Amino acid sequence: MIRVGHATLGDTGCTVIACPEGALAAVDVRGGGPGTRETDLLESYNTVELVHAIVLSGGSAFGLAAADGVMLGLEARGIGFPVVEGGPVVPIVPAAVIFDLFVGSPTHRPTLVDGQSALDAALASGGSVEVGSVGAGTAATAGRISGGFGTATVSAGGYEVTAYMVANPMGEVIDPTTHCLWDTDLKVDYERFLQLTPPRPKLNTTIGCVTTTAPVTHGQLKRLAMVAHDGLARAIRPAHSPLDGDTIFALADPVAVSAEATTPAHVEATAPSHVEATAPSHVEATAPSHVEAPGLDMVALCAASAEATQQAIQCAITHAAGTHGRLSFSDLAL
Numbered sequence: 001m002i003r004v005g006h007a008t009l010g011d012t013g014c015t016v017i018a019c020p021e022g023a024l025a026a027v028d029v030r031g032g033g034p035g036t037r038e039t040d041l042l043e044s045y046n047t048v049e050l051v052h053a054i055v056l057s058g059g060s061a062f063g064l065a066a067a068d069g070v071m072l073g074l075e076a077r078g079i080g081f082p083v084v085e086g087g088p089v090v091p092i093v094p095a096a097v098i099f100d101l102f103v104g105s106p107t108h109r110p111t112l113v114d115g116q117s118a119l120d121a122a123l124a125s126g127g128s129v130e131v132g133s134v135g136a137g138t139a140a141t142a143g144r145i146s147g148g149f150g151t152a153t154v155s156a157g158g159y160e161v162t163a164y165m166v167a168n169p170m171g172e173v174i175d176p177t178t179h180c181l182w183d184t185d186l187k188v189d190y191e192r193f194l195q196l197t198p199p200r201p202k203l204n205t206t207i208g209c210v211t212t213t214a215p216v217t218h219g220q221l222k223r224l225a226m227v228a229h230d231g232l233a234r235a236i237r238p239a240h241s242p243l244d245g246d247t248i249f250a251l252a253d254p255v256a257v258s259a260e261a262t263t264p265a266h267v268e269a270t271a272p273s274h275v276e277a278t279a280p281s282h283v284e285a286t287a288p289s290h291v292e293a294p295g296l297d298m299v300a301l302c303a304a305s306a307e308a309t310q311q312a313i314q315c316a317i318t319h320a321a322g323t324h325g326r327l328s329f330s331d332l333a334l
Contacts, residue, residue, distance in 0.1 A: 002211050002251065004164060005122025006135030006149070007066075007114040011104020011324065012058035014066040014114050015135030015149060017164055017209050018122040020079045022050040023251040026222040027094065030229050031205055032242035035061045038094035039247075044218045048092055052079050053119065054209050054249050055095035056136040056149075056166050059109025063136075067095040069115025096207040096247040098168040102200060103139035103324050129164070132319035139324065140168035141204070142236075142317050144196035146328040150316030156304035157214070157297040163228065163305070163312035165208035170199055170243050171236040173317050181314050181329075182235055188332035196327060205245035206232055206313065210305050216252050220298055225250035227302040231309030248309070 003018045027042045037055075041048055053070050057063030071091045074080055080089030101109070118135065132148045133140075140147030147167040154161050167173070175182050179190040210228045212221070228248045233239040240246050322328040 001127070003122040003125050003127065004129045005118045005120065005125050006130060007110065007118040007121065008134045008138050009108065009110065009114060011139050012063070012100055012109050013135045013138035014055060014057035014063060014110040014118050015166070016070055016115065016118040016122045017054040017056070017251070018052070018119060019251060020052055020074065020077070020123070022052060022254060024049055024218060024221055024254045025051040025094065026218060026225045026250045027247065028222065028225040028229060029247045030240040031244035031246035032240070033205070034245035034247050035064065035097040035205070036095065036247055037064050037067055038092065041092065042094060044222070048081055049218060050254060051092040051094055051251070053091065053093045054251070055093060055115060056207050056209070057095060057097045057110045058100040058136050058139055060097055060099045060101055062109040063097040064095050065112055066110040066115030066118070067093045069112035070119045072112070073116045073119040094249060096245070096249070098136060098140060098166055098205040098207060100139035100168065103141070131315055133321040133323060136166045137316055137320070140166055140320070141199060141326065142167050142169055142173045143171065143199050144193060145317070145332070146320035146322055146326050148316040148320030150312045150314065150319060152308045152311030152315055154304040154308040154311070156300040159212060159214035159301065161210055161212045161224065161301060161304040161308045163208060163210045163231070163308035165206065165309060165312040165316055167206050167313045167316040168204050169206045169236040169239065170204040170241055171238045173236055181317065182237065183310070184314065186318065187334045188329065189334055193332055204243060205247070206236060206239070207245070207247045208309065208312065209249040209251060210309060211251040212301065214252065214296060214301055216296065216301070220296070221250045221252050223298065223302060224305040228305045228309040231306035232313065234306070235310045235313040
């Protein structure tokens with residue numbers, strides 16, 4: 001089960017997407033200025049495929065320190081990669097950051113302690129997810145207006161794809177022709193919008209994670225991360241610029257992959273629900289990424305990944321608050 005928690009610090013913050021039972025993971029990095037941690041580890045040719053949390057953080061590269069706190073919090077719960085039987089565990093915690101140092105104090109950024117707080121919030125969340133100017137989206141900007149953190153779920157072929165996105169782009173989120181969010185009828189007062197201060201040409205980034213309940217292989221999961229960037233490019237124009245560090249992770253339950261690959265097509269494979277959030281991870285270090293799940297409609301899943309990502313970014317924009325002298329979408333909405 002995926003759990004999401006935030007540490008919101010006024011002018012920055014971090015978000016933890018926790019998967020303490022272990023999750024198959026992939027990543028696709030497109031922007032020209034990424035700030036990331038442990039992304040090389042997620043390539044299919046490397047040894048460790050399962051992760052225990054994803055960290056999304058403000059604070060630019062300084063914010064990567066939040067992942068240290070998540071590692072410590074997971075280690076204290078006995079969750080991580082088992083180095084040897086009966087020996088220590090090493091939690092696998094990839095991370096990505098946004099540039100928000102121009103908001104508030106540039107010396108105030110998420111720390112190890114904040115990562116621990118966000119992990120605690122995630123494990124206690126019960127599945128609920130707060131959106132808007134929270135966590136890593138606290139000080140996010142979207143062009144001339146406030147950015148934020150958003151989520152959306154799209155169904156496809158009996159499965160779900162959920163996107164969790166931090167919208168902090170250089171590109172425009174408002175269509176200059178329709179005066180609406182791209183591909184929507186959500187309209188703003190465009191004359192007021194144009195009077196706002198244009199974004200500063202520095203490192204911005206949209207980062208996030210898509211998750212799926214489908215029994216995908218590692219290669220298929222990588223494809224979902226790649227196609228999620230299509231949704232990003234629909235919501236933000238232009239995207240993937242030299243000044244963005246656009247990065248999207250993807251997560252799936254490896255137990256579902258194994259069950260689907262070894263179960264007849266007419267039998268429903270379900271992941272075990274008895275694993276506690278504080279229990280040591282019992283999943284093997286490598287998942288059966290080479291096994292193809294029968295009857296999986298990857299075209300529909302890819303479409304869902306792109307759509308969920310676009311909707312999650314637009315959720316972040318529409319739920320963000322006007323802070324630190326910036327107006328929000330809601331302030332301009334007609």
